[in-house]
Amino acid sequence: MAQLSAKKKADPRPLKTTAETRRILDALFTQHPNADTELDFKNAYQLLVATILSAQCTDVRVNQVTPALFKRYPDAGALARASTAELEPQIQSTGFFRAKSRSLVGMATDVVEQHGGKVPETMDELVRLPGVGRKTANVVLGHAIGVPGLPVDRHVLRVANRIGIAKSDDPEVVERQLGSAMPPERWTQASDTLILHGRRICKPKPLCGQCAVRPHCHYYKTVIAKASKGAAGKAIPK
Numbered sequence: 001m002a003q004l005s006a007k008k009k010a011d012p013r014p015l016k017t018t019a020e021t022r023r024i025l026d027a028l029f030t031q032h033p034n035a036d037t038e039l040d041f042k043n044a045y046q047l048l049v050a051t052i053l054s055a056q057c058t059d060v061r062v063n064q065v066t067p068a069l070f071k072r073y074p075d076a077g078a079l080a081r082a083s084t085a086e087l088e089p090q091i092q093s094t095g096f097f098r099a100k101s102r103s104l105v106g107m108a109t110d111v112v113e114q115h116g117g118k119v120p121e122t123m124d125e126l127v128r129l130p131g132v133g134r135k136t137a138n139v140v141l142g143h144a145i146g147v148p149g150l151p152v153d154r155h156v157l158r159v160a161n162r163i164g165i166a167k168s169d170d171p172e173v174v175e176r177q178l179g180s181a182m183p184p185e186r187w188t189q190a191s192d193t194l195i196l197h198g199r200r201i202c203k204p205k206p207l208c209g210q211c212a213v214r215p216h217c218h219y220y221k222t223v224i225a226k227a228s229k230g231a232a233g234k235a236i237p238k
C-alpha cells in the first residue's frame with residue numbers, strides 16, 4: 001500500500017479492503033450510471049485546453065467559452081501562434097486568465113515543437129507540458145486517448161476519504177489507493193463517478209439520505225449519524 005502523508009499516518013480509520021472498495025464503487029456506478037466528464041470536446045487537443053481552463057472554474061462556464069476558442073484556434077499550431085494578450089479577453093470569464101493564457105500558449109508551443117503538433121499520449125510527456133499536472137494528464141489520457149487514467153480532484157479526495165476507500169490528502173496517494181483496488185479499465189469511470197457523487201450528493205454539506213453507500217460510509221457512521229443522534233435524540237430516519 002502506498003505511503004500515507006504524515007497527517008494521515010495518525011488517522012486510525014481502517015482503509016476498506018479491495019473487495020469492499022469494489023462493492024462500494026459498484027453501488028456508486030449504479031447510482032450514477034452516466035457519469036462522464038462534463039467538459040465538451042472532440043479530440044485530445046480540445047480536452048487538454050478545456051481541462052486547463054477548468055481549474056477553479058465550473059465545467060458549464062468552460063463549455064460556454066470553448067466553442068469560439070476552438071473555432072479560432074482549431075489545433076495546437078494555431079494556438080501556439082496566439083499571443084497571451086490576445087487570448088486573455090477570450091478566457092477571462094474562466095478566472096485566472098493570465099496564468100491560463102500563459103499555460104495554453106506554452107502548452108501549444110511545446111506540443112508543436114516537441115511532439116509535431118500532436119498531443120502526447122503518455123503521462124510522463126503530458127506532465128512536462130506547461131500548465132499540465134497529473135490530474136489534467138489523467139483526464140486527457142482517460143477520456144480522449146483511451147489510456148487508463150484516474151484523475152483525483154477535490155471531489156474524489158473528499159468522497160473517497162469520507163467513505164474510507166482512500167486515506168490521504170495527497171491526490172497521488174489516493175490515485176494509487178483507488179487504482180490498486182480497480183482494474184485499469186475502470187479507473188476513469190471510478191473517477192467520473194466519485195466526481196459526480198461529490199458534486200451531487202456528497203457535497204461539502206453531504207446529502208447522506210440520498211446516498212447509495214451510506215451503510216458503508218465511515219464519515220456517516222462516525223460523524224453525521226452521531227451528530228444527528230445528538231441533535232434529535234434519535235437516529236436519522238431512513
Ligand code: SF4
Pocket residue numbers: 159162163201202203206207208209211212213214217218219220224
Ligand atoms: S453517506 Fe454521506 S458522507 Fe458518506 S459518502 Fe454518502 S453522502 Fe458522503
